[in-house]
Amino acid sequence: MGKKKQVKRNSQKAGLLPGTLIHIGERKLETVRITVIDYDENSFQEKQVTKIEDCFEFKNTPMVTWINIDGLHNTEIIEKIGKHYDIHPLVLEDILHTGQRAKFEDHEKYIFLVLMMLRFEDDTQTVISEQVSLVLGANYVISFQEDIGDVFEQIRDRIRNAKGRIRKMGPDYLMYSLLDAIVDSYFVILEKLGEEIELMEEDLLRNPTEKTLQQIHNFKREIIYLRKSIWPLRELINGIEHSESDLIQDSTGAYLRDVYDHTIQVIDTVESFRDIVSGMLDIYLSSISNRMNAVMKVLTIIATIFIPLTFIAGVYGMNFENMPELRLWWAYPALWLVMIILAGVMLYYFKRKKWL
Amino acid sequence: MGKKKQVKRNSQKAGLLPGTLIHIGERKLETVRITVIDYDENSFQEKQVTKIEDCFEFKNTPMVTWINIDGLHNTEIIEKIGKHYDIHPLVLEDILHTGQRAKFEDHEKYIFLVLMMLRFEDDTQTVISEQVSLVLGANYVISFQEDIGDVFEQIRDRIRNAKGRIRKMGPDYLMYSLLDAIVDSYFVILEKLGEEIELMEEDLLRNPTEKTLQQIHNFKREIIYLRKSIWPLRELINGIEHSESDLIQDSTGAYLRDVYDHTIQVIDTVESFRDIVSGMLDIYLSSISNRMNAVMKVLTIIATIFIPLTFIAGVYGMNFENMPELRLWWAYPALWLVMIILAGVMLYYFKRKKWL
Amino acid sequence: MGKKKQVKRNSQKAGLLPGTLIHIGERKLETVRITVIDYDENSFQEKQVTKIEDCFEFKNTPMVTWINIDGLHNTEIIEKIGKHYDIHPLVLEDILHTGQRAKFEDHEKYIFLVLMMLRFEDDTQTVISEQVSLVLGANYVISFQEDIGDVFEQIRDRIRNAKGRIRKMGPDYLMYSLLDAIVDSYFVILEKLGEEIELMEEDLLRNPTEKTLQQIHNFKREIIYLRKSIWPLRELINGIEHSESDLIQDSTGAYLRDVYDHTIQVIDTVESFRDIVSGMLDIYLSSISNRMNAVMKVLTIIATIFIPLTFIAGVYGMNFENMPELRLWWAYPALWLVMIILAGVMLYYFKRKKWL
Amino acid sequence: MGKKKQVKRNSQKAGLLPGTLIHIGERKLETVRITVIDYDENSFQEKQVTKIEDCFEFKNTPMVTWINIDGLHNTEIIEKIGKHYDIHPLVLEDILHTGQRAKFEDHEKYIFLVLMMLRFEDDTQTVISEQVSLVLGANYVISFQEDIGDVFEQIRDRIRNAKGRIRKMGPDYLMYSLLDAIVDSYFVILEKLGEEIELMEEDLLRNPTEKTLQQIHNFKREIIYLRKSIWPLRELINGIEHSESDLIQDSTGAYLRDVYDHTIQVIDTVESFRDIVSGMLDIYLSSISNRMNAVMKVLTIIATIFIPLTFIAGVYGMNFENMPELRLWWAYPALWLVMIILAGVMLYYFKRKKWL
């Protein structure tokens, strides 16, 4: 996951004019896709436009307009929107420079949100992380994404089919719905991580290998990254909840509190994961020690039994002329007896010491 | 204990309409059981109803009504109650989606609490964790549980037999009693954990095995889970205590402060357990090292004594023609003497080094 | 020390009516001992009463009355006092249920304090921990202890002999004196622990054994327990200092601040101990590793020198017919020379590697 | 990086009069270089002066004046500026004594900032750290640096070429631009560190050596030092943002908030690095253990197989007269068979134990 990327992006920016509109991030998309959904309780319209100017007609209608922009590399489009909707240049800069810390800014005439959307793509089994910026105005929501594909499909369905209360509510409820969808998507990621933890724990106690170590290390890094992305969310949602902006109606407050509760739950879970993973490394070390111990014991037992016996055999392999034992007929079987008893005594000693 | 479950539940919800009533959690019960207890200082009535509508008659009596619902999968019942008692859809959602973080919400006409009830079942020797939601209104308390079986039996007894002051007090005192029972139940769990710690500690110092390691790891996870459940409780009770809701009378304040003190004590104990357990792993590692050390010592002593002796024996097993020592009649006994002295010196050296 | 006990007591209580007066704790004493000290600047009276009613006459005198009760199992006495002095049932419950978290409650007509008294008994070399509850009223202080024996003897002496300003001051100064005596007693315990640390440290670096490990572990647990007892004290004394109760005169403020400073010092010292002890375990592990290393070195040196030599001896012990070396008269002494040189080279190598 | 230096400097100062102007730090530069840039929206002038008095003419023009001073050892110059611009002696002291903690001071007539500039020099591959002090007055900014070379070149370009809004704004915007350039430069350092981490991680898991250990240790120290430099920045920028100084215009607020966000991001990244590096040491230890384990296994297998076999060979090397086996013609090949089977059984056992 992209911690390093984020730093790189910022260092690319170093030295640019504040407010310069240059897209920092990978160009994920060929052409920018602009989708407009315009609705109120009774009517609904959805269309994909090619020129950004086609959106502007919706600005003055009393209906709620949701403009979604996939792809940030065409800075001209962003600039045009910025001019038309009177958005501060630094906000536009934040939209384009992906890798922002989640934040909330109240610019009186509009509210600006930027946060991370995490999506688990089933076919490739990877986590896609994308910066989503939201601008909420009096009768519109503009959402900026780096790439096509998001977690908002069910919201679109609800608008299309007039399910739930979304068509009856204002743009602040739409913004809440988008936020809620993003926070909900974290739970999916957490669940995947939870499953990974469980798999690792099994490996850990049964068969810890270097691969397990690498997995724990990677997992820890992911948690650190996730934590860094999610902690600022708390402040963000708290900020919206307690803002006195006229753009957010009182009735939406209860819903925002609900998202806030979910965010706290996500944070709690990430913290628990952190605790568990930091414990895992200790377990790993202990398991490795245990394993080494087991190996050592075998070596010790074998060596301890045979080293003295080998010495005895060595003694009677000496070539001294005057070794009277050698000539006794019972000496050889007697020696065998002695050696077997010696081995037996040692085995008994190890047994008593619980080394066997 | 169910950390993972909780995450899963939330990810199941992902994409649903906010306020959609779907029970998320295991269906623990076949049929929903509804019990009503209606009382004031002088009269008392308890009955089990089959239709939720049978409860509604109690709404307008001046007596305190306690409706307890075991089983959450029949969303229709919850919806009916919600409609009748005018409860916000998001509250109903929280009741149904088990795995909530403990919280307190003041909705003016009623107060909503959700928290975790932990119960130790003696026959199966397991901990049962269940989400309990409480709705406190002007003259009623509604409690929602996932399953039959709870820690409230003694409260019911007190109401039935008019023991203590419960029959003389309002529904806020009933809510306090339920809270108190839940917090008290944590002490039972903590005691069990305390006993487990003591057992582990003995194992730890005397006979640390891989099983001990696994136990410590599991224990640590349980503590992490417990901590996550209990910390928000502090906020919850603090919230009730400092709320300015008319539903809570001043006289109940002292009781709530008492529950608060108990909660702090529970948190303190969990933190102590955490500290102790995190120390245990270090002790485990040390014990393992000690054990390995002991094994190493034996190997070293045996090897160090016999390796040189075996070399000597090897020398006089060589077949050179010109080895004058071999022909001396006293050479063999002299060699034995040398070897015994050598072994003795080495033993003395190890003794002085405190390796024996 | 009694962490587990405390949990047990609370779990015994689970399910009881709030305000039920049952003594939870070990019955340490056969009969309850009640002592009354009544004094003002000019007169002084001390007596031991058998019936609690004998104390009540002092209530209406303008003199300061100190009622001390040793033994909590006779709940009837506590109940009578409660009734006579109009004490809230939950306060009485806290007095009886030992194992409370230190706390301060302002009940307008009286102030309630509960905290832990630690006493080092010289003859048995053990730490006695006892819950002390204090009730401060307009002209009285009632102190409840679990057992005979306390740290208040010097306060009694001062009252008897009119030493210092105690006889000139009100009951709030008496309460302060009791608090001060308890906090001072912590220093005695800390000094004992400090000495223990010093002993352990010597063991640690010179001769670490499994016993040392156990000592560190026990010490750590004691520190955890102590910490849990002492932290809430800070809040407690802070609470009294900043309370606006009429029962505490302004002139006592400076004294309370003094106790507060001492408490902070106790906490600081406990935290330092915690830091030191947590470092000790690392030192222990390092020492063990060092020791193992030393053992390993000896083994390696002996084995590394003799294994090749033994091999050479083995070669010339072979029985091949065609081994021309065997027949050379200088072969045997030459071999000795070779072997000695080989051993010398290896010793030099080990010396250079700093293994010797 | 210079943690020790910083302490040394302060101890050099110990005992000096407060406000004594002595430059503490390495004399990095031969002669002091003074550069003046004077601009407004329409005109622009840049010149290098040799006498500080030549700057003073700019004081009374309405244009924005930026005086940059490279080199701090000529205390006379600093003193003259201090006198002319009426700067408090303690501020001058702070400018000269490099190794200050980043801070912000509002002296009503001017604002004083001191912070650390980090610069990565590509040719030498080293990080240059320099203290930068900024004094912002009504129509001027004075910047003090220890040495020639900084991260401000692009700001100078923008002023020269009237790029962006800098020429239209006041001196507070210039100060913001300098701050922004410094914070941006941290990202470059962080990126370098991020790359170093990645390299170390590869080493760590594949081929951990003592050099890796030293690298981790050095890296950790750098992080500790960086952290110490960057944390106070948060306070600093927060201080400017919330100061009510007339010197900072409202329009600059949004820009300062932007720098603040970047600072938080830098801090977050440093904290993540800290977490990752602290985990690396554990990984290192684990890798070392793993490696040792692998070595041990080989030793154990070889020794365990051959020690018993060597014993058997030793037995039949004994010289007893009565050893009937020696005379059997099939004894020798049979023994080989026995020995091969024995070795095979042991290999099978090790395979099953997963030691091979």
Add this chain to the structure above:
Amino acid sequence: MGKKKQVKRNSQKAGLLPGTLIHIGERKLETVRITVIDYDENSFQEKQVTKIEDCFEFKNTPMVTWINIDGLHNTEIIEKIGKHYDIHPLVLEDILHTGQRAKFEDHEKYIFLVLMMLRFEDDTQTVISEQVSLVLGANYVISFQEDIGDVFEQIRDRIRNAKGRIRKMGPDYLMYSLLDAIVDSYFVILEKLGEEIELMEEDLLRNPTEKTLQQIHNFKREIIYLRKSIWPLRELINGIEHSESDLIQDSTGAYLRDVYDHTIQVIDTVESFRDIVSGMLDIYLSSISNRMNAVMKVLTIIATIFIPLTFIAGVYGMNFENMPELRLWWAYPALWLVMIILAGVMLYYFKRKKWL
């Protein structure tokens, strides 16, 4: 350094009357030395008095009087000063009971400070720690020290020679100067510690021995002790800065803020040291592991090569009659060849495994 001492002192005090004047601490000095410096902008007088009463004449002059008292065991003197300057008994107690936590108390007519002075004595190479108490009144400063010798000599020089602004300022500036001298002295200690760290680090990576371990442990304890002494200083200086006492003039505020900044810097450095030292132990453990690993490798290589060869030699040392190989003339040289090839193969294997 004296952590234990401090505890001991307090336990000595246990049971004494609050406000009892007994000097707790080592009697470091035979006779008490009293020095008076009386000055204003124009005149200056310094004398050493034998009777404390000789100081009292200065009380009513408008000049600034600095009474310095070295030695605390003569409680009579302290008591007389206390009476004459109207100082609260608890303050006198704090002056005498050394080992206090640094604190600031505003008693309206005077300000009381107590803190730790650390001094590095060059001849004995030891750190001298001494409690310094300061009482600041309307026109006087009284300083109490345990022993002769302090860090104030340069302040005395400045007063004597009218250097800087000290002679022009009031007693609050004198108090600031004393504080500043004490905080500056910490930097000297930190520099020494910094050098020690550097030395330890070299040892750590090159040649870690048990002595290094002991050094790290001692260093850690010193840091813990230092930290405990310095943390409360922050509060102390913050307290003075924000106090509304008339005794401190506004002009002194900037100077106090300067001391505050230095204190923060000291704290930051101590925290960094703590971080570095806690990392050192890990490095130590790793180095020890590395070393052990190196030793193990040599053992493994030697043993692994020679154990099989010795076995082969053993085989041909057997005395079976039917061993046809023994009679082949080329068997012996062939065996040598086999053994050399075997050794070579093993060496190659170890090389490939990077064990060599």
